[in-house]
Amino acid sequence: MRILHYWRATVGIVGRELLRFLHQRERFVSALVRPLVWLFVFAAGFRAALGIAIAPPYETYILYEVYITPGLLGMILLFNGMQSSLSMVYDREMGSMRMLMVCPLPRWFLLCSKLIAGTAVGVLQSYAFLGIAWLYDIQAPLMGYVWILPALVLAGMMLGALGLLLSSFIKQLENFAGVMNFVIFPLFFMSTALYPLWKIKESSEVLHTLAQYNPFSQAVELIRFALYEQFNQQALLFTAAAFLLFMGAAIMGYNPSKGMMVKKGGGGD
Amino acid sequence: MTEIALAVENLSFAYGAKKALDGVSFKVQPGECTILLGPNGAGKSTLFSLITRLYDAREGRIELCGFDLKKQSLRALARLGVVFQQTTLDPDLSVTQNLRYHAALHGIGRKAADKRIQEELERLAMFERRGEKVRQLNGGHKRRVEIARALLHKPSLLLLDEPTVGLDMPSRQAIVSHVHDLVTQQNLAVLWATHLIDEIAADDSLIVLHKGQVKASGKLSEILQTTGWADPGQVFQKLTQGPQA
Structure with missing residues (x-):
């Protein structure tokens, strides 16, 4: 009976997130506009300046647009993870998060379900982006679109877990802008999303080290290799380890005895 | 013997150095509507946060239908229905x-x-x-x-955190009447936080909370009889604004 309860709750939480997503069409469009602008404008503009040499998983010279496509998929998942955490802060401020916390299920399970729900939305957005990229002539091998699914799921879970962790620290919605500047931009720009590691090394050794150990870089590489039907073990292990670390810390953050919620208080009187 | 729906024993809670609840104890029985009355800052929302296990109290104990909220939280929460102040x-x-x-x-x-x-x-x-x-x-x-x-x-226990705030009089009356019907018809236990005196019915129980402490608790009729005060408005005023506050 307990398993049935857990199953129904997961279906309920994921279903609610998908329903909200369907009802908020502007959210879907805006989630796609950002990476598409990067693809159509930024990548086209920098095509000549940023030539990419042959490096795995690519077997030939590629256009810059082709190179940054996995990075832009990572961008979708990163922003989606952060948006989920934004909605957690909003939900907590507005009280609906409290409704979730009062139901008779363990906190870790509720957080995992929220994470699965957010990731499902991110994966849908990623496939929509891949569809548009296909029409723009950025085409990977057909099986790559199947291989990429587990990579997108793991990357989405890792970035969503980071969002959950951040949401446990943020007391009010206004503080979220700072997190965007201090988390999203450094994660994205100090990664292999826009330029390969060897290119970063040419300009700065420190930046190269930071980019190499940036979990977002590893997630992007996992996606990049999967899209070309290849397996990157290091990226998989690194992304999985980062997911476990962020998720464990997020669960601690929401723990009713020890977490950040206790320190921050519930407000009101 | 009827099982107690909610038992709060010696509950204390502080936000840093600021004490929000100080040794709060009370019980809510099935088939009873208990009004938690207190001015802003009395500790009502903190108490509700602890009963709904948004976070745990370091001192004191909460039992819901015989289940310890900290040790058997899932069983306890399964018996709880909540209406929060905000939608x-x-x-x-x-x-x-x-x-x-x-x-x-x-x-x-x-x-x-x-x-x-x-x-x-x-x-x-x-x-x-x-x-x-x-x-x-x-x-x-x-x-x-x-x-x-x-x-x-x-649920066996319904928590209502100022559910009528911002509503017009007919809506307020409809909710007050519906909840009292639930208490009598379904033997539901209700803990209703409010600062609106006119929501209290003659046969309700009352807990007056002020500055994190219980100033009075029991059947409204008994409190009025013991103190000699005329109505719940006077009880509230004397206990939260008078020299005894």
Whole structure:
């Protein structure tokens, strides 16, 4: 009976997130506009300046647009993870998060379900982006679109877990802008999303080290290799380890005895 | 012997150095509507946060229907229905979608959930509006939906945190009357936080909370008899504003 309860709750939480997503069409469009602008404008503009040499998983010279496509998929998942955490802060401020916390299920399970729900939305957005990229002539091998699914799921879970962790620290919605500047931009720009590691090394050794150990870089590489039907073990292990670390810390953050919620208080009187 | 719905024993809580609750103890029985009366800053919301286990108290104990909230939290929370001060419905979803979501969180299957949704909404005269988005409902109707949601999993204890704030008089009266009907007809235990004196009925129990401490508790009639004060308004005034406060 307990398993049935857990199953129904997961279906309920994921279903609610998908329903909200369907009802908020502007959210879907805006989630796609950002990476598409990067693809159509930024990548086209920098095509000549940023030539990419042959490096795995690519077997030939590629256009810059082709190179940054996995990075832009990572961008979708990163922003989606952060948006989920934004909605957690909003939900907590507005009280609906409290409704979730009062139901008779363990906190870790509720957080995992929220994470699965957010990731499902991110994966849908990623496939929509891949569809548009296909029409723009950025085409990977057909099986790559199947291989990429587990990579997108793991990357989405890792970035969503980071969002959950951040949401446990943020007391009010206004503080979220700072997190965007201090988390999203450094994660994205100090990664292999826009330029390969060897290119970063040419300009700065420190930046190269930071980019190499940036979990977002590893997630992007996992996606990049999967899209070309290849397996990157290091990226998989690194992304999985980062997911476990962020998720464990997020669960601690929401723990009713020890977490950040206790320190921050519930407000009101 | 009837099982106590809620037992709070010697509960204390502080935000850093600021003490929000100080040795609070009281009980709520089934078939009893207990009004938690206190001015702003009395500690009502902190008490509700602890009873709903948003966080744990370091001192004291809370038992829900015989289950320790800290040690047997899932069993305890399964017996609890809550209406928070702020609306917690999803405005972009319909009334039914909101209620189905809550039913899923409590492990209720779709068929059983739909049956209960119909029962609760009909009781609150909201069944005709089940397909409407919550955003389209007025404040009073949203509150009715929240009460229906809180009762969907058939709890033994209903917590209401100032549910009538911001509502017009007819909506307030409808909610007060509906909750009192639930107490008498379904033997439900209710803990109702408010600062509105006119929501207290003659046979209600009363807990007066001020500066994190219980200043008085018991049946309203007994408190009035013991103190000699005329009405709950005077009880509230004397205990929270007078020299005894």
